[in-house]
Amino acid sequence: MNQSANFLCNLLFVEWTTLVTFGLCLLALRKHEKSTYYIYTRSRYLLGTNFLIFSLEPFFYWLDETGIYNVPHTEIIALSLYVVAEVLLSMTYIPFVQPDYINRRRIIYDTALIVLSLILLYTGIIAGGIFGFVSRIVVTMLLFVAIYLFGLRFYSYYRQAQQKIDNFYADDFRQSIAWLSRSVTLIIILGFTICFIPFFPHWLVAIHKILCFFSAIYMFLSFINYMLNTDFIALTIGLPQENGRLNRSTILQLQRRTKRWQETSAALTKNITINDVSRQLGTNRTYLSLYLNTYLNTSFMEWIGSIRLKHAKMLLASNTQMNMEQLADATGFTSASAFSHYFKAHEGLSPKQWRRQNEYRATGQNRGKEEAQ
Numbered sequence: 237m238n239q240s241a242n243f244l245c246n247l248l249f250v251e252w253t254t255l256v257t258f259g260l261c262l263l264a265l266r267k268h269e270k271s272t273y274y275i276y277t278r279s280r281y282l283l284g285t286n287f288l289i290f291s292l293e294p295f296f297y298w299l300d301e302t303g304i305y306n307v308p309h310t311e312i313i314a315l316s317l318y319v320v321a322e323v324l325l326s327m328t329y330i331p332f333v334q335p336d337y338i339n340r341r342r343i344i345y346d347t348a349l350i351v352l353s354l355i356l357l358y359t360g361i362i363a364g365g366i367f368g369f370v371s372r373i374v375v376t377m378l379l380f381v382a383i384y385l386f387g388l389r390f391y392s393y394y395r396q397a398q399q400k401i402d403n404f405y406a407d408d409f410r411q412s413i414a415w416l417s418r419s420v421t422l423i424i425i426l427g428f429t430i431c432f433i434p435f436f437p438h439w440l441v442a443i444h445k446i447l448c449f450f451s452a453i454y455m456f457l458s459f460i461n462y463m464l465n466t467d468f469i470a471l472t473i474g475l476p477q478e479n480g481r482l483n484r485s486t487i488l489q490l491q492r493r494t495k496r497w498q499e500t501s502a503a504l505t506k507n508i509t510i511n512d513v514s515r516q517l518g519t520n521r522t523y524l525s526l527y528l529n530t531y532l533n534t535s536f537m538e539w540i541g542s543i544r545l546k547h548a549k550m551l552l553a554s555n556t557q558m559n560m561e562q563l564a565d566a567t568g569f570t571s572a573s574a575f576s577h578y579f580k581a582h583e584g585l586s587p588k589q590w591r592r593q594n595e596y597r598a599t600g601q602n603r604g605k606e607e608a609q
Contacts, residue, residue, distance in 0.1 A: 245298060248445065251291075251448060254453070255291035255452060258452060272470040273467070275470060279332065283325075285324060286321055286325060293318075318427070319349065319375065322382050322383055326386045329416055333397040356374055357371055380428065383424055386423075387424045401472050405507075405509055405536070406509065407507065413473075418454070429444065487527065490519065494517065503547075503568070504543075504547060506570060510524060544568050545582055556591065556595070560576060
């Protein structure tokens, strides 16, 4: 066995054992009883099962490459595993951004895809010849279409989930679900290339396996870390999409109430949500969300951010002794870094730069008045 083949064998063995370990860990974790963890727990079982099923692919290739056992029709087995993995991964990740994704119709559709693919592949093995070749091409095309639809559906629901988060929390919690987008992107990229492995030379297979290995590590660690955010994100994404119109009297009422509320200290409360504000305004979340989205053309997060920014600029101009931590605390931001990031994103300058510029401008104006006198 040459050096590249030996390296590939070791890599396949490491990938196999890693996937098995990840799968068993996900299946063995304690089940949470809270209803908000239901989707997370179900997805954890699906991802764990997927890791175990997908671990068979590097295992069979490892047996074949080392000569321990000559596995017949390795490519056909791998292709059937890819189809099963695609179905399990779509059921794992999409429910995080669309809780109602898994239903009876979806289960029937995905089961039909798996059964049809397996029938075509293993009928092709029996028939052989041109039919066997065509069956592989057809299943490969079905897999490509399934991966494409998986990505299309996920990113559509993902954008809606981001909007729901922006319309519920005053602070930027989008990063709490950003790992989902990265994981699905990795799945799509690797999924579109994985069917060509039988045609790759050893060195290219090794590169692909390294990418698969590190992708699996990222997916596993991200999934475990998300447990910390599941509770409050699941509640937000599970909210219905806001639709409808407000009558004129409701709009005028909300205009008056929000204008008064913006001038109170309640507007600078940390970690405030749209539920908190709607209670303080004497209205409900739906009306307030519709008012902000439709009539002010902004999200709740941006609306609160603009109020905080206005107060921050007043404090920067009037109180030169306050540091960034004190300013962030006084204006409702969760940290100095969050305050600085938001301020620079909207003003084009950091708070310190803006303060220096404002002081320079004020000094110039005073000097001009003195010269005029």
